[in-house]
Amino acid sequence: MTDHIDERERSLGDSTSVVTVRSLTKCFGDIVAVDDLSFSLEAGTVTGFLGPNGAGKTTTLRVLLGLAEPAAGEALVFERRYRDLDDPARRIGAVLESNDFPPGRTGRNHLRALAAAAEIPFGRVDEVLVLVELEAAADRRVRTYSLGMRQRLGLATALLGDPELLVLDEPANGLDPAGVHWLRGFLRRFAEQGRTVLVSSHMLAEAALTVDEVV
Numbered sequence: 001m002t003d004h005i006d007e008r009e010r011s012l013g014d015s016t017s018v019v020t021v022r023s024l025t026k027c028f029g030d031i032v033a034v035d036d037l038s039f040s041l042e043a044g045t046v047t048g049f050l051g052p053n054g055a056g057k058t059t060t061l062r063v064l065l066g067l068a069e070p071a072a073g074e075a076l077v078f079e080r081r082y083r084d085l086d087d088p089a090r091r092i093g094a095v096l097e098s099n100d101f102p103p104g105r106t107g108r109n110h111l112r113a114l115a116a117a118a119e120i121p122f123g124r125v126d127e128v129l130v131l132v133e134l135e136a137a138a139d140r141r142v143r144t145y146s147l148g149m150r151q152r153l154g155l156a157t158a159l160l161g162d163p164e165l166l167v168l169d170e171p172a173n174g175l176d177p178a179g180v181h182w183l184r185g186f187l188r189r190f191a192e193q194g195r196t197v198l199v200s201s202h203m204l205a206e207a208a209l210t211v212d213e214v215v
Contacts, residue, residue, distance in 0.1 A: 018043050018165055018196045019064065023073035026059050033059040036073070039215045041198060043164075046191045048211035049200040057200040058096060058169055065094055065167065077165065089118045093158030094167040095151075103143035107134060107153050110142060111160065120160050128156040133182070147174030155186075166190060168199045172206060184210045 019041040026034040034056040041047050049057050062068040064075040066082035074081070082088055101110055111125040129135040132152040137145065145153065151174050158166055166187075172180050187197050187210060201207045207214065 017041060017076075018078060019198060020076045020079065021060065021064065021073070022076075024060065024063065024070055024075055025072040026056070026063055026068065027071045034063070034070075038073075041196055043196050044191055044194045045212045046187050046197040046199065046210060048207040048214045049198055050202070050204060050207055050214050051200075052202050055202075061094070061096060061167055061169055061198075061200060065092070065096075067096075087161075089120075089163075090161040091163055092165045092167065093161060093163035095154040095158050095171060096167075096169045097154070101142045101145075101150065101153065104141055106139050106141055107145070107149075107156075108138040110153070111156055114157055115160055118161060124160055124162070128159045131159060131186075132156045148176060148179050151175055151179075164195050166195070166197045166199075168197065170200055170202070172201065172203065180206060 017040040019039075021037055021039050024034055024037045025032065037056075037060060049060070051057050059068065060075070063070050064077065064082065077088075077092060078085065082092070085091060105113070108125060108129065111128065112122055114120075115122055115125055126135075129138050132155050134149065134152045134156060137149060142150070142153065151171055155168070155171065158168070172183055175183060184206075187199065191197055191212070199207075199211065
């Protein structure tokens with residue numbers, strides 16, 4: 001881990017920023033889930049979004065991905081709101097839940113359904129199954145998958161569009177030590193291609209081995 005990003009330390013609005021969160025606040029009734037949060041990410045980095053459970057990490061990611069509206073401030077990807085991007089599935093891959101899969105469908109067919117919806121060639125399905133090392137289980141029904149296998153399937157869905165940015169919420173949950181080691185190497189190789197990773201975690205020790213910077 002080479003750097004630490006204070007919320008106010010990095011200059012925001014840089015033209016090279018892949019993600020820009022500026023004075024973001026999100027409330028649920030009287031509960032303030034995210035309070036005046038600011039940070040930005042540059043291309044080619046793996047950034048850990050760290051904090052205990054309930055700190056507002058998932059809420060921030062949901063606002064970033066256009067799944068929730070902020071009470072104040074903004075969250076931009078490639079200098080635009082997610083909803084304003086052209087073909088966002090080919091620029092951003094995200095996993096916020098590892099269990100939201102049709103249990104009776106095979107892993108391969110689940111990916112094919114998503115590929116068809118996004119007009120992505122089916123050949124990409126086979127490529128991502130290899131990337132996440134799930135090809136041997138691709139024709140099993142998802143209800144037979146372990147939590148770790150579901151995490152890999154979720155990552156495969158995020159990779160379908162060959163994105164520039166990966167947004168992952170607690171991706172190491174359910175992975176055994178070998179799986180965690182594999183994930184660490186995968187994210188590093190992804191960033192070495194000039195792409196960007198934002199990964200939330202409450203496991204500080206593991207994040208220290210994985211990320212370049214932290215928020």
